[in-house]
Amino acid sequence: xxxxxxxxxxxxxxxxxxxxxxxxxxxxxxxxxxxxxxxxxxxxxxxxxxxxxxxxxxxxxxxxxxxxxxxxxxxxxxxxxxxxxxxxxxxxxxxxxxxxxxxxxxxxxxxxxxxxxxxxxxxxxxxxxxxxxxxxxxxxxxxxxxxxxxxxxxxxxxxxxxxxxxxxxxxxxxxxxxxxxxxxxxxxxxxxxxxxxxxxxxxxxxxxxxxxxxxxxxxxxxxxxxxxxxxxxxxxxxxxxxxxxxxxxxxxxxxxxxxxx
Numbered sequence: 001x002x003x004x005x006x007x008x009x010x011x012x013x014x015x016x017x018x019x020x021x022x023x024x025x026x027x028x029x030x031x032x033x034x035x036x037x038x039x040x041x042x043x044x045x046x047x048x049x050x051x052x053x054x055x056x057x058x059x060x061x062x063x064x065x066x067x068x069x070x071x072x073x074x075x076x077x078x079x080x081x082x083x084x085x086x087x088x089x090x091x092x093x094x095x096x097x098x099x100x101x102x103x104x105x106x107x108x109x110x111x112x113x114x115x116x117x118x119x120x121x122x123x124x125x126x127x128x129x130x131x132x133x134x135x136x137x138x139x140x141x142x143x144x145x146x147x148x149x150x151x152x153x154x155x156x157x158x159x160x161x162x163x164x165x166x167x168x169x170x171x172x173x174x175x176x177x178x179x180x181x182x183x184x185x186x187x188x189x190x191x192x193x194x195x196x197x198x199x200x201x202x203x204x205x206x207x208x209x210x211x212x213x214x215x216x217x218x219x220x221x222x223x224x225x226x227x228x229x230x231x232x233x234x235x236x237x238x239x240x241x242x243x244x245x246x247x248x249x250x251x252x253x254x255x256x257x258x259x260x261x
Contacts (some may be wrong), residue, residue: 037218074257095136100136104141119156127145130149147168
């Protein structure tokens with residue numbers, strides 16, 4: 001009886017092991033789900049795990065897809081100009097150009113990196129994301145890319161078009177239930193109001209962004225909204241609450257190796 005039980009346990013052990021770790025595709029989906037919520041910190045480890053698993057299966061396409069996701073997830077501890085150049089080279093490669101999903105992944109990552117370096121270049125990246133999203137009929141990324149383009153138009157001084165782009169993106173996010181995008185665009189619009197000196201409107205947008213973020217903790221800590229709130233409080237000379245937010249922000253960003261933050 002004992003020998004029979006031992007053989008049964010030995011036989012099912014590989015099945016239990018596979019289920020506990022998940023397939024490479026399942027791990028990649030977990031990473032993509034976190035990335036889609038703009039929670040890149042949560043996406044990093046499953047992207048790295050799935051990349052290794054796909055390499056072991058000699059699946060170069062999905063290994064590259066996961067690698068791009070991992071590099072984007074950990075961009076804040078990387079050399080940003082080099083990372084931008086890498087994404088640019090990958091995006092221009094024929095194999096990627098013939099794979100619209102992979103190309104869009106690449107240009108989304110490049111757009112986020114370039115946003116920290118060169119707004120005009122980032123706008124070009126997001127225009128490519130918009131083109132690819134339209135080809136793929138991916139309405140979520142059509143609206144998200146439109147909003148990102150709006151951010152960069154605002155930085156470059158085209159405020160009227162920027163306001164239209166970000167408003168359209170926010171409305172589309174609300175209509176589709178894309179709460180992660182709502183958090184992002186409310187944060188960006190609120191920061192824009194702060195820069196323009198409209199502090200009451202800034203607080204309104206930033207408070208709504210933070211409320212949504214706390215309602216949906218799977219989106220991660222709302223760095224963008226908190227940064228906008230800090231700048232608004234400083235402009236109002238409310239230095240004590242701003243100082244508390246700064247300390248919390250620094251603690252979280254240091255622990256998470258979010259060096260840009």
